[in-house]
Amino acid sequence: MRPFIYERAESIEAAVQAQIAAGQRPKNIASVHAPGQYLAGGTTLIDLMKLDVMRPQTVTDINALERSPAGTIEFSPKGLRLGAMVRMAAAADHPDIRENYPVIAQSLQLAASAQLRNMASLGGNVLQRTRCTYFRDTSYASCNKREPGSGCAAMDGYNRTHAVLGVSDNCIAAYAGDFAHALIALDAQVEVAGENRDRLVPFAMLHRPPGDTPHIETNLAPGELITAFLVPPIPWARRSLYLKVRDRESYEFALASAAVALDLDGGVARNVRIALGGVSALPWRAHAAEEALQGKPLDDDSLNAAAEAAFADARAREHNAFKVALGKRTLVRALRQAATMEL
Ligand SMILES: Cc1cc2nc3c(=O)[nH]c(=O)nc-3n(C[C@H](O)[C@H](O)[C@H](O)COP(=O)(O)OP(=O)(O)OC[C@H]3O[C@@H](n4cnc5c(N)ncnc54)[C@H](O)[C@@H]3O)c2cc1C
The missing domain is CATH 3.30.43.10 (Uridine Diphospho-n-acetylenolpyruvylglucosamine Reductase, domain 2)
Incomplete structure (x- = not known):
C-alpha cells in the first residue's frame, strides 16, 4: 500500500x-x-x-461522526432519516424499518456478511465501487474506469457478471450494491454537506451513468460528505421487498435483483416502484416497467409486459446475455411475492 x-x-x-x-x-x-x-x-x-x-x-x-446526526436513525412526519454513518446492520435490524420499509431492511440484510454489515456504513455502501475484475486487478492495463482512455478489457473478456442496462461503449461494469436500489425505488434524497453549503440531492441524481467518463461515478463535488438519506413517508411501502438472485445464497453480490413497492387497490396496481440491481451500471429505476403496470391488474400478461419493458434497452455481451432473462424472471417473481404479502 x-x-x-x-x-x-x-x-x-x-x-x-x-x-x-x-x-x-x-x-x-x-x-x-x-x-x-x-x-x-x-x-x-x-x-x-x-x-x-x-x-x-x-x-x-x-x-467519530457516529455520535452526530450522521449516526442516527429517525422517524418523523417527513419520513425516515438514515444517517450516513449508521452501520448496515443497525438499519437492517431496526424493527420500524423492517415493518415500514421492508425493502430497505432486506436490501441491507442480504448484503455482504454479518461482520461486514456490523462495520460498514450506509454512506460507504452507496459509494462502493464495482467488483469488475478488470477494474480491481491492476495487471489488466485496459480499464477506462481506473485509467481513462485505456479501453475496457471486459467488453471482449469474461463478462458474465457485467451490466446490461445503462452501459456505454466505454464501460460495462455493474454497480454492485443492494441498498441503493431500495433508495432509488422509494425516491429517497441524499443530504450532502459541502464547503460552502449543504444540499439535498435526489438519490437518482447521485450516481452518473458511465458514458464517456466511467471514472467519474457520482455528482458529488470534491470534499462533499453524505450526511444522511431521507426516505419520504410512503405508507404503502410496507408492501415492498428486495429479491436478490446470486450464485450462492449468502455472502455474494447480485446477478439480478429487484427492489419493488406496490400500492394495490384490490388486485390493481395504483402505484408501483421498481429498481433493478445486478444488471445495471448504476442504481437503476425501471420507469418503463412501472408505467406498464400502472392501473393494471397484476396478472401474467401485465407482469410479463413490465419485465419486457424493463429490459427493452438491454445491451448484452458474450457471457452476460443470461442476465436479461434472469432479470425479467427476478422482477416478475418479486412483484408476485409483493402482491401476496400479508400486511
Ligand atoms: C467480501 C465482500 C462482500 C460484499 N458483499 C456485498 C453485497 O452483497 N452487497 C452490497 O451491497 N455490498 C457488499 N459489499 C460491499 C460492502 O457493503 C461495502 O464495502 C460497504 O458497505 C462500504 O461501506 P464502508 O463504510 O466500509 O465504506 P468505506 O470503505 O469506508 O468507504 C467507501 C467509499 O465511500 C466513501 N465514503 C464513505 N462514507 C462517505 C460519506 N459519508 N460521504 C462521502 N463519501 C463517503 C469513501 O471515501 C470511499 O470512497 C461487500 C464487501 C465485501 C468486502
Missing part, C-alpha cells in the same frame, strides 16, 4: 474542511484519482488501496 496521510475528523465541518485541504495539497501521483477519501467502515476503501486501485494521499476518518 502507498503511504498516505491519516486524519481523524470530530465534526461534519472538520471532515469537509480536511477533504477540501486534501484537494489543495500538491499531487504526488500523476493520476486521475481523487486526492482524498473519507474512511467510514473501510471495508471497500482499504481493499482498493491495498490493490493500488485507489490511491488517496489523504484519508479522513469519519467514524
Whole structure:
C-alpha cells in the first residue's frame, strides 16, 4: 500500500474542511484519482488501496461522526432519516424499518456478511465501487474506469457478471450494491454537506451513468460528505421487498435483483416502484416497467409486459446475455411475492 496521510475528523465541518485541504495539497501521483477519501467502515476503501486501485494521499476518518446526526436513525412526519454513518446492520435490524420499509431492511440484510454489515456504513455502501475484475486487478492495463482512455478489457473478456442496462461503449461494469436500489425505488434524497453549503440531492441524481467518463461515478463535488438519506413517508411501502438472485445464497453480490413497492387497490396496481440491481451500471429505476403496470391488474400478461419493458434497452455481451432473462424472471417473481404479502 502507498503511504498516505491519516486524519481523524470530530465534526461534519472538520471532515469537509480536511477533504477540501486534501484537494489543495500538491499531487504526488500523476493520476486521475481523487486526492482524498473519507474512511467510514473501510471495508471497500482499504481493499482498493491495498490493490493500488485507489490511491488517496489523504484519508479522513469519519467514524467519530457516529455520535452526530450522521449516526442516527429517525422517524418523523417527513419520513425516515438514515444517517450516513449508521452501520448496515443497525438499519437492517431496526424493527420500524423492517415493518415500514421492508425493502430497505432486506436490501441491507442480504448484503455482504454479518461482520461486514456490523462495520460498514450506509454512506460507504452507496459509494462502493464495482467488483469488475478488470477494474480491481491492476495487471489488466485496459480499464477506462481506473485509467481513462485505456479501453475496457471486459467488453471482449469474461463478462458474465457485467451490466446490461445503462452501459456505454466505454464501460460495462455493474454497480454492485443492494441498498441503493431500495433508495432509488422509494425516491429517497441524499443530504450532502459541502464547503460552502449543504444540499439535498435526489438519490437518482447521485450516481452518473458511465458514458464517456466511467471514472467519474457520482455528482458529488470534491470534499462533499453524505450526511444522511431521507426516505419520504410512503405508507404503502410496507408492501415492498428486495429479491436478490446470486450464485450462492449468502455472502455474494447480485446477478439480478429487484427492489419493488406496490400500492394495490384490490388486485390493481395504483402505484408501483421498481429498481433493478445486478444488471445495471448504476442504481437503476425501471420507469418503463412501472408505467406498464400502472392501473393494471397484476396478472401474467401485465407482469410479463413490465419485465419486457424493463429490459427493452438491454445491451448484452458474450457471457452476460443470461442476465436479461434472469432479470425479467427476478422482477416478475418479486412483484408476485409483493402482491401476496400479508400486511
Ligand atoms: C467480501 C465482500 C462482500 C460484499 N458483499 C456485498 C453485497 O452483497 N452487497 C452490497 O451491497 N455490498 C457488499 N459489499 C460491499 C460492502 O457493503 C461495502 O464495502 C460497504 O458497505 C462500504 O461501506 P464502508 O463504510 O466500509 O465504506 P468505506 O470503505 O469506508 O468507504 C467507501 C467509499 O465511500 C466513501 N465514503 C464513505 N462514507 C462517505 C460519506 N459519508 N460521504 C462521502 N463519501 C463517503 C469513501 O471515501 C470511499 O470512497 C461487500 C464487501 C465485501 C468486502
